[in-house]
Amino acid sequence: MSSLRRALRVPPAPVRLSGLDPRSTPLVPGDKERTREVMRVDAERLAELQQRLYAEGVGGGRRRVLLVLQGMDTSGKGGVVKHVVGAMEPHGVQVVSFGRPTPEELRHSFLWRVRKALPGPGKVGVFDRSHYEDVLVGRVRQLAAPEVIERRYREITRFERQLVADDVTVVKVFLHLSPWEQKQRLLARLDDSTKRWKFDPSDVDERALWPEYQEAYATAMERTDTDTTPWYVVPADRKWYRNWAVGRLLLETLTALQPRLPEPTWDVDEQRDRLVEEQPLSG
Amino acid sequence: MSSLRRALRVPPAPVRLSGLDPRSTPLVPGDKERTREVMRVDAERLAELQQRLYAEGVGGGRRRVLLVLQGMDTSGKGGVVKHVVGAMEPHGVQVVSFGRPTPEELRHSFLWRVRKALPGPGKVGVFDRSHYEDVLVGRVRQLAAPEVIERRYREITRFERQLVADDVTVVKVFLHLSPWEQKQRLLARLDDSTKRWKFDPSDVDERALWPEYQEAYATAMERTDTDTTPWYVVPADRKWYRNWAVGRLLLETLTALQPRLPEPTWDVDEQRDRLVEEQPLSG
Numbered sequence: 001m002s003s004l005r006r007a008l009r010v011p012p013a014p015v016r017l018s019g020l021d022p023r024s025t026p027l028v029p030g031d032k033e034r035t036r037e038v039m040r041v042d043a044e045r046l047a048e049l050q051q052r053l054y055a056e057g058v059g060g061g062r063r064r065v066l067l068v069l070q071g072m073d074t075s076g077k078g079g080v081v082k083h084v085v086g087a088m089e090p091h092g093v094q095v096v097s098f099g100r101p102t103p104e105e106l107r108h109s110f111l112w113r114v115r116k117a118l119p120g121p122g123k124v125g126v127f128d129r130s131h132y133e134d135v136l137v138g139r140v141r142q143l144a145a146p147e148v149i150e151r152r153y154r155e156i157t158r159f160e161r162q163l164v165a166d167d168v169t170v171v172k173v174f175l176h177l178s179p180w181e182q183k184q185r186l187l188a189r190l191d192d193s194t195k196r197w198k199f200d201p202s203d204v205d206e207r208a209l210w211p212e213y214q215e216a217y218a219t220a221m222e223r224t225d226t227d228t229t230p231w232y233v234v235p236a237d238r239k240w241y242r243n244w245a246v247g248r249l250l251l252e253t254l255t256a257l258q259p260r261l262p263e264p265t266w267d268v269d270e271q272r273d274r275l276v277e278e279q280p281l282s283g
Numbered sequence: 284m285s286s287l288r289r290a291l292r293v294p295p296a297p298v299r300l301s302g303l304d305p306r307s308t309p310l311v312p313g314d315k316e317r318t319r320e321v322m323r324v325d326a327e328r329l330a331e332l333q334q335r336l337y338a339e340g341v342g343g344g345r346r347r348v349l350l351v352l353q354g355m356d357t358s359g360k361g362g363v364v365k366h367v368v369g370a371m372e373p374h375g376v377q378v379v380s381f382g383r384p385t386p387e388e389l390r391h392s393f394l395w396r397v398r399k400a401l402p403g404p405g406k407v408g409v410f411d412r413s414h415y416e417d418v419l420v421g422r423v424r425q426l427a428a429p430e431v432i433e434r435r436y437r438e439i440t441r442f443e444r445q446l447v448a449d450d451v452t453v454v455k456v457f458l459h460l461s462p463w464e465q466k467q468r469l470l471a472r473l474d475d476s477t478k479r480w481k482f483d484p485s486d487v488d489e490r491a492l493w494p495e496y497q498e499a500y501a502t503a504m505e506r507t508d509t510d511t512t513p514w515y516v517v518p519a520d521r522k523w524y525r526n527w528a529v530g531r532l533l534l535e536t537l538t539a540l541q542p543r544l545p546e547p548t549w550d551v552d553e554q555r556d557r558l559v560e561e562q563p564l565s566g
Contacts, residue, residue: 081374128374194544197547
């Protein structure tokens with residue numbers, strides 16, 4: 001069952017993203033139609049496991065999951081949230097988007113806003129962008145000195161190690177898109193009046209720095225990938241593969257957790273008797 | 284279009300819940316199957332309007348929606364979250380459950396934790412239980428003196444008036460369940476080992492206070508129903524009617540808001556040219 005996690009795990013340093021094909025489809029269960037079918041079945045199993053994790057939390061369990069989504073504009077972070085995360089029950093799922101930091105956020109450590117957004121026990125938290133922006137755009141746009149960026153990798157590693165100690169299962173996903181596919185998607189946004197609001201001219205500016213961003217992603221993964229806080233590189237040029245793959249990574253992760261329904265601390269028969277034998281209620 | 288909102292609006296004081304049938308199905312579009320079909324269509328329109336509201340927020344709009352769900356145990360707050368709220372995109376939807384207040388929450392005003400959980404601009408917030416618990420269980424269980432409860436109705440009214448001034452559209456739903464149906468649902472929970480964790484023996488204790496709770500709900504609605512912060516009484520004995528009705532109330536509300544996609548502040552053709560004419564990217 002853990003095979004997709006093995007197949008998509010970021011390779012050991014030095015990471016060369018140019019050697020990983022954004023159009024590839026590792027371990028795909030079939031063609032587009034078949035993959036979508038499999039994804040529907042996976043989604044039901046995922047929703048059931050998520051409910052069990054939620055129940056475990058209600059019963060006092062501390063475990064939770066954090067899915068970190070990173071990738072270039074149009075790589076499909078929103079699509080994953082809609083199709084994969086949307087298949088789970090809103091109860092117990094918490095999506096947080098991290099945009100440009102506010103003035104208040106800038107007055108604190110870059111991890112401040114992230115700590116406040118962590119999922120509670122029993123929950124599945126999803127970060128659409130995350131603390132990694134501070135070593136991605138932060139590095140490419142030189143928003144911080146190189147030694148500050150270097151320190152941040154270590155701070156992230158320490159932070160995530162603490163999360164693991166706090167029973168958070170961390171799943172980090174890089175949606176690996178090709179620049180050619182991004183161009184098509186940006187043009188499509190421009191041409192669709194109902195999607196145009198998602199376009200930002202700065203997306204085109206960032207695009208000019210594509211190689212620098214790829215380098216920053218590769219370095220971030222090299223520095224922060226560990227066996228307990230792994231990075232997965234999900235080829236993202238094909239939306240149907242991307243959705244299936246992220247769903248399957250979550251499914252494998254939750255299956256390995258084996259969330260347990262809490263045992264009742266009361267007697268089932270006694271409670272049933274109380275209900276059956278109660279006095280008639282007015283009202 | 285606003286007809287279900289008219290049909291389910293709580294009647295003027297004095298509110299007599301015993302006169303409203305929990306098995307009734309006002310304005311139902313057909314039988315169970317047909318209603319579920321209609322609901323699927325409604326859900327798509329709802330998701331589209333929610334996306335527009337979200338886009339409006341991205342474009343700087345301040346409007347948002349707050350759905351408050353109240354009702355006795357097993358009345359279906361969780362079911363509404365799953366079936367109605369779950370039909371919208373997780374982006375832009377924020378579900379908050381209010382349980383028994385923590386020690387920290389008890390040190391603050393009863394509105395403190397609620398203020399922290401309000402939806403941001405462009406979002407649809409959902410409260411599964413809410414500040415109303417403090418005039419429901421608070422009243423029935425005498426957790427506060429009668430004059431404190433009286434003051435809370437006024438504080439709630441003032442608080443919600445402020446929300447409206449802050450561009451929050453408030454939709455308050457009371458899921459109206461019969462005690463007979465509740466008994467069936469509690470027994471079903473006990474008998475299903477995968478649902479047993481949802482059962483709490485205190486649910487049976489609360490049940491013995493059914494008339495007092497109905498009275499507390501009626502009074503709360505009388506004191507806090509206004510044209511801009513309306514209460515709706517949704518008959519909840521039939522799950523398929525309940526889900527359709529809450530979805531339709533939201534749909535009517537969002538339709539009336541007419542959320543607008545933001546106009547681009549940049550020139551579409553110019554951005555298209557930038558993309559088409561760019562230098563080849565390495566990477």
